[in-house]
Every structure is written in structure tokens, then in C-alpha cells.
Amino acid sequence: MSLPSRVSLSPRAEITCPYCFAELAPARIPFRCRGRAGRRAGCAPVLDERLAAYTGSTAGASLPPVFPAPGRRRAEGRAGCPHCGQPTGSRVCPECHNPLPSAYCDSPGRxxxxxxxxxxxxxxxxxxxxxxxxxxxxxxxxxxxxxxxxxxxxxxxxxxxxxxxxxxxxxxxxxxxxxxxxxxxxxxxxxxxxxxxxxxxxxxxxxxxxxxxxxxxxxxxxxxxxxxxxxxxxxxxxxxxxxxxxxxxxxxxxxxxxxxxxxxxxxxxxxxxxxxxxxxxxxxxxxxxxxxxxxxxxxxxxxxxxxxxxxxxxxxxxxxxxxxxxxxxxxxxxxxxxxxxxxxxxxxxxxxxxxxxxxxxxxxxxxxxxxxxxxxxxxxxxxxxxxxxxxxxxxxxxxxxxx
Ligand SMILES: Nc1nc2c(ncn2[C@@H]2O[C@H](COP(=O)(O)OP(=O)(O)OP(=O)(O)O)[C@@H](O)[C@H]2O)c(=O)[nH]1
Ligand SMILES: [Mg+2]
Ligand SMILES: [Zn+2]
Ligand SMILES: [Zn+2]
CATH class of the missing domain: 3.40.50.300 (P-loop containing nucleotide triphosphate hydrolases)
Structure with a gap:
């Protein structure tokens, strides 16, 4: 546990996923690899089963992999993908794998x-x-x-x-x-x-x-x-x-x-x-x-x-x-x-x-x-x-x- 005093500055301890309404602890919000694009190296898309279960369809559910938040450096809202090393700022709900925009994570929306x-x-x-x-x-x-x-x-x-x-x-x-x-x-x-x-x-x-x-x-x-x-x-x-x-x-x-x-x-x-x-x-x-x-x-x-x-x-x-x-x-x-x-x-x-x-x-x-x-x-x-x-x-x- 580090810097408890700073944590208490946040207006709300939990974030609510706007898709599945799970209550999420900001420190535990995972990231999604940016994947490869053009010349940029990165992970290949794989079927995201959680997302497919949420939407009820595999269409559009093949995406670069999700990986857990590394913990400490979450404050910057970015993390390096453990598979390909590329930095990413895309976060997703750990329950349903829908995207959580960084503006939403930083100042939990209404x-x-x-x-x-x-x-x-x-x-x-x-x-x-x-x-x-x-x-x-x-x-x-x-x-x-x-x-x-x-x-x-x-x-x-x-x-x-x-x-x-x-x-x-x-x-x-x-x-x-x-x-x-x-x-x-x-x-x-x-x-x-x-x-x-x-x-x-x-x-x-x-x-x-x-x-x-x-x-x-x-x-x-x-x-x-x-x-x-x-x-x-x-x-x-x-x-x-x-x-x-x-x-x-x-x-x-x-x-x-x-x-x-x-x-x-x-x-x-x-x-x-x-x-x-x-x-x-x-x-x-x-x-x-x-x-x-x-x-x-x-x-x-x-x-x-x-x-x-x-x-x-x-x-x-x-x-x-x-x-x-x-x-x-x-x-x-x-x-x-x-x-x-x-x-x-x-x-x-x-x-x-x-x-x-x-x-x-x-x-x-x-x-x-x-x-x-x-x-x-x-x-x-x-x-x-x-x-x-x-x-x-x-x-x-x-x-x-x-x-
Ligand atoms: N005069 C007028 N009629 C409207 C207006 N908005 C909707 N309507 C009428 O109300 C009907 C129903 O509108 P919808 O938006 O489909 O209503 P809904 O609440 O989504 O209905 P359900 O999906 O069946 O629950 C429309 O087909 C229009 O005939 C409006 O601003 N003015
Ligand atoms: Mg309607
Ligand atoms: Zn969710
Ligand atoms: Zn990757």
C-alpha cells in the first residue's frame, strides 16, 4: 500500500462500468494491447471470449489481448504489453472487456x-x-x-x-x-x-x-x-x-x-x-x-x-x-x-x-x-x-x- 493520502483525494473510490455496471477498483483496471498496425509491431488479434459473451456474438470480438494492470504505474494511465512490449493507454472493464475511456477512468463519469x-x-x-x-x-x-x-x-x-x-x-x-x-x-x-x-x-x-x-x-x-x-x-x-x-x-x-x-x-x-x-x-x-x-x-x-x-x-x-x-x-x-x-x-x-x-x-x-x-x-x-x-x-x- 503506497500513498494512501493521495488515493483519498479521488472523488469516488470505485468506477462503475457503464456496460455491465460492475463496481471496479481503479487500480485493477486492465489494459488492452494496441495490436499491430501498419509497420508497428504488436500482438495479433485473438477471440475475446468475455466480450463475445457480453455482446452475444463473436463478430467484432477478435481483438488484441487484454492484460492485467501492472499495479504501480497505473497512475499514468499507460502500461507496456507484457507480450509485445508496446505501450498502450486503452483500458477495459475486467468483467465484460468493454472499453473504458481514459477520461472516464480519470474522472468517473455520471x-x-x-x-x-x-x-x-x-x-x-x-x-x-x-x-x-x-x-x-x-x-x-x-x-x-x-x-x-x-x-x-x-x-x-x-x-x-x-x-x-x-x-x-x-x-x-x-x-x-x-x-x-x-x-x-x-x-x-x-x-x-x-x-x-x-x-x-x-x-x-x-x-x-x-x-x-x-x-x-x-x-x-x-x-x-x-x-x-x-x-x-x-x-x-x-x-x-x-x-x-x-x-x-x-x-x-x-x-x-x-x-x-x-x-x-x-x-x-x-x-x-x-x-x-x-x-x-x-x-x-x-x-x-x-x-x-x-x-x-x-x-x-x-x-x-x-x-x-x-x-x-x-x-x-x-x-x-x-x-x-x-x-x-x-x-x-x-x-x-x-x-x-x-x-x-x-x-x-x-x-x-x-x-x-x-x-x-x-x-x-x-x-x-x-x-x-x-x-x-x-x-x-x-x-x-x-x-x-x-x-x-x-x-x-x-x-x-x-x-
Ligand atoms: N407529435 C409527436 N409525436 C411523437 C414525437 N416523438 C414521438 N412521437 C410519436 O410517438 C411514437 C412512438 O415513438 P417512439 O420513439 O418509437 O416511442 P418508444 O418509447 O421508443 O416506444 P417503444 O419502443 O414501443 O416502447 C412515434 O412513432 C411518433 O408517432 C414528437 O416529438 N411529437
Ligand atoms: Mg422504442
Ligand atoms: Zn463491464
Ligand atoms: Zn501486445
Missing amino acids: IVALVGAKNAGKSTYIAVLLHELMNRVGTELDASLVACDDRTIERYRRDFARPLLEERRLLPTTASAATAPREPLVYLLTRSRRTRFARERTDSLALVLFDTAGEDLRSREVRDLHLRYLEAADAIIFLVDPLQLPGARPVLGDAPVAEPDSEPIDIIARVTEALRQRHGSRPNERLPVPVAVALTKVDLLRPSLLRQSALHRGRSGTGVLDLDDRDAVHEQVRALLHEWQAGQLDTYLGQRYADYALFGLSALGGRPEGDRVGAGGVRPHRAEDPLLWLLYRFGMLDGVRGR
Whole structure:
């Protein structure tokens, strides 16, 4: 044991693998050889059985070998491969062998989980949110969003960006995890900025998005699978389709979509009670994890309902969180919930979570036409709001008042 005093400086002793959610001791995180490339000598690829077991396929699992951390020199985040001698900085989870980016190991990221009932708009939201973060919002915040592995890049393109954003087709219903293996999309959002003391400070947030099928939260077995993800989460975004709130349907003028047992409050309550059990919460104890609850599809709200409202306006503030705007949106969504006889959702959240915030957003920005995006294309409205609030909560974004 050397330098215990320095170890205690680290904000968190353990790192959570964003793929399998194992708790890892930083000193024990193994490396992967860089392998040979061009003229560079190095180990040849071999089948990585742990990774293949995780992905459920040997495709893409032939990689240079993994070797244990040498111990002492780990602080530099590099090690020499014991087989070929080449230095490498690539680290992997010892349990599932997925890559752990060095920025993630150095400042353990925060895991954000996304949950919603069937048809709430989760897949559409993931497609749009990531696109916004990679483009407009990323530029505004001076933040980069980088996929942590090649499968994430490929799946985002194939299952989200290409169909919805390029071909403008609505996304198909997500298959249940009971039939299709579920793998998260894992990104690292990194933001560098100057602090008040003119020091450069870099923070990162691991965005781990499981595109759950809504019905999976109804079945007990599959819900347990998702619970591990939710338990590891440092923040949760709940998506709520206003059309699934009984009191809103007549107001919104759409046919009721009566799905038994899928009212948003039921889904949220089931997830919450399961989390409380795992936490061993006492009856009056509130969960500390920050929770963002967002009404999706607000483009369906009548213009009369929205005129001059906070929700209708665009978000104000660039590169900061406008706290007055935040309060105004929260209050408006709360008022809508009460108007729609869904006030108990608000009450319930207040009883169960120490820190929750309400949002209204539209991923598409307009009503779809048939199975396609409406004529105006995808025009997201306030899609990034929940994430900005979480960044603010995590100290990665400043909040301002009185602008
Ligand atoms: N008007 C409007 N409709 C939306 C919006 N986002 C999603 N929808 C509609 O809601 C439907 C469901 O969206 P998805 O993103 O597939 O919902 P999901 O939560 O992934 O659904 P499952 O995978 O079945 O659980 C879409 O096919 C659209 O018709 C939006 O921003 N505005
Ligand atoms: Mg889906
Ligand atoms: Zn892992
Ligand atoms: Zn090697």
C-alpha cells in the first residue's frame, strides 16, 4: 500500500462500468494491447471470449489481448504489453472487456438512465438528443460527445440517425429485451471550461442510454435486468407521453390509447418502488438521485394552451442554465399535470425524490404524417433541457438568474 493520502483525494473510490455496471477498483483496471498496425509491431488479434459473451456474438470480438494492470504505474494511465512490449493507454472493464475511456477512468463519469412507458417517445428522443449534442448544443456548450465503442457508433447510425434523421421515417417499436439482447449506447460528454480561478477544468458525463421497450417495465424478470442499470444511474430521465395521461387525451383531441397498466404514474411508481427496495429506503426517506420528468410530444398541445408560455418559447441562455426559465417551465408543466388530473404524479415525485424537475419537450417538433416525419422535417423543441439541468446539478454548467 503506497500513498494512501493521495488515493483519498479521488472523488469516488470505485468506477462503475457503464456496460455491465460492475463496481471496479481503479487500480485493477486492465489494459488492452494496441495490436499491430501498419509497420508497428504488436500482438495479433485473438477471440475475446468475455466480450463475445457480453455482446452475444463473436463478430467484432477478435481483438488484441487484454492484460492485467501492472499495479504501480497505473497512475499514468499507460502500461507496456507484457507480450509485445508496446505501450498502450486503452483500458477495459475486467468483467465484460468493454472499453473504458481514459477520461472516464480519470474522472468517473455520471451515468444517466432513460425510462418511459411503451410509445412514450424514447427511441425518437434518443435519436434527436444525441444529434443535438453532437451538433448545435455541443457547439453551444463547447462540449464534445464521443461514442465509447464502435458498436455504439454503428447502432446509432443504423437504428436511429439514418432512418429518422436522413430518411425521415418514424422508428419501429423497440423489441423487448426478452427477445433481443439489450446493449446500451455509451457516450462520454466532455466539457472543458475556465473556472473562476482561471483554471481549466474538464468534467465528463457518461451518457448510458438503454433504449428499453416500454413493455419491458411491465414484466418482472426483464424489469430486474433494467433495475441494475437504474441502480447504477446517477440521474434518471423519465419520459411521459401526455397522450397516456387520461385527463389530457380529450384536451389534446386524440383517440385514447388505452394500454392497460401503462399509465405513466404506474411505470414511474413501479421503477421507484423497486429502487427504494434495493436502497433499503425507510418509509419517509426520499431517493437522492436527481430525476428529470419530461412530457414528450408537446407539439400536440394546442397553440392556445401554449401562447406566451414558457414552454412555447425557446430556451433562453447560451452556455448557461437560465434558472428563471427553468422555474417557469417547471411550474407550467406542473400546472398542466394538475389540469389533466395527473397532479398525483407531481405529488408522488415530491414524496419519493429529493430532487426532481419537470420538463416539456418535443423531439420531432411537429405531428408525424403516417409513418413519416411531418413535412417540416425534424425540428426539436427543448429536447436538451433535461440534460442541461442535470449538467447544472452535476456542477458542469453554471446557472444564472435575472437575465
Ligand atoms: N407529435 C409527436 N409525436 C411523437 C414525437 N416523438 C414521438 N412521437 C410519436 O410517438 C411514437 C412512438 O415513438 P417512439 O420513439 O418509437 O416511442 P418508444 O418509447 O421508443 O416506444 P417503444 O419502443 O414501443 O416502447 C412515434 O412513432 C411518433 O408517432 C414528437 O416529438 N411529437
Ligand atoms: Mg422504442
Ligand atoms: Zn463491464
Ligand atoms: Zn501486445
